[in-house]
Amino acid sequence: MTESPAQPAVPGRFRRLRPASVRPSWWPLPVCVLLGAACGFSYGTLATPEYTATSYAMVTAGKDIDPAAALGYAQSYGRLVTSDATLSYAKGAAGEPVRELRTHVLSETSPDSPMIAVTGTSADPGRAADIANAVTEAVVVSSGHVAKDTGVKLIKFSHAVPPADPVSPSVPLGAAVGASAGGLTGGLVLLVRPRRGRRDTGAQVPAPAQGGAATPAEERELVR
Missing domain, CATH: 3.30.70.1130 (EIF_2_alpha)
Incomplete structure (x- = not known):
């Protein structure tokens, strides 16, 4: 009879790997800053x-x-x-x-x-x-x-005289104000949004039973 090949050793602990494509948790902040700066730039350019x-x-x-x-x-x-x-x-x-x-x-x-x-x-x-x-x-x-x-x-x-400069915000000032408002909005979004559970941040699976084979409960945990 031929001997069956040896089963590969099962590591003592299994870790759930986080996908590399997941966006960082602070992504709303730069997005809001860019959107605010774009809005302020548009207002300074188009406003009379x-x-x-x-x-x-x-x-x-x-x-x-x-x-x-x-x-x-x-x-x-x-x-x-x-x-x-x-x-x-x-x-x-x-x-x-x-x-x-x-x-x-x-x-x-x-x-x-x-x-x-x-x-x-x-x-x-x-x-x-x-x-x-x-x-x-x-x-x-x-x-x-x-x-x-x-x-x-x-x-x-x-007597009133004609002014030399307008009081409406300039393009750089409008962009700066818009970026500041966007940053404030992004910060508020980060504060009020719900936090992720511990299971999404890399929870560890207990070590398998002796003998190298995982128990059914551990296999179900790996499938998740």
Whole structure:
């Protein structure tokens, strides 16, 4: 009788090998950074540049009026900058209807100074300055109609000039902001996604029984 060939020795431990094609666990981070940078670059390239110009008006108190009252009137006149009455008066000089003009005007006041800042925005720098000057002139004229009753006077402090540079983000800045936002999003994805179980990270199979043959339970574990 011929002897059967010897069976190869079975190693003491079996390891589940991780496929080489599995993506690293941190792949969402660089993907989100690249997507964010691409979005920011596209926005900076395709977005229409926006310009702003600002003119200033100041409230002055009369002889018999408390100077502190000028601060309160400055707050009131600052709210009137975007009112229908003011914008209706300014629409001729600004060259825009009231509805469009309201979206291109912003007023700011300070609790420490009787100053009103009127800012005009437009895709054209000259138009932005025209809007700011027209609205400031309108609110100054409106305040003059009630100057005798209020005891304060609103005067134009400075004239708006066409800006040289837009306020909209440039292409490099847009790409940098987009990449930062993408990195933040990728980091959040890594934090909130479910973690893999220990079985997926290389669990070990117990050593087979003596004699070199694996038990049925071990064979089932290997098949998995």
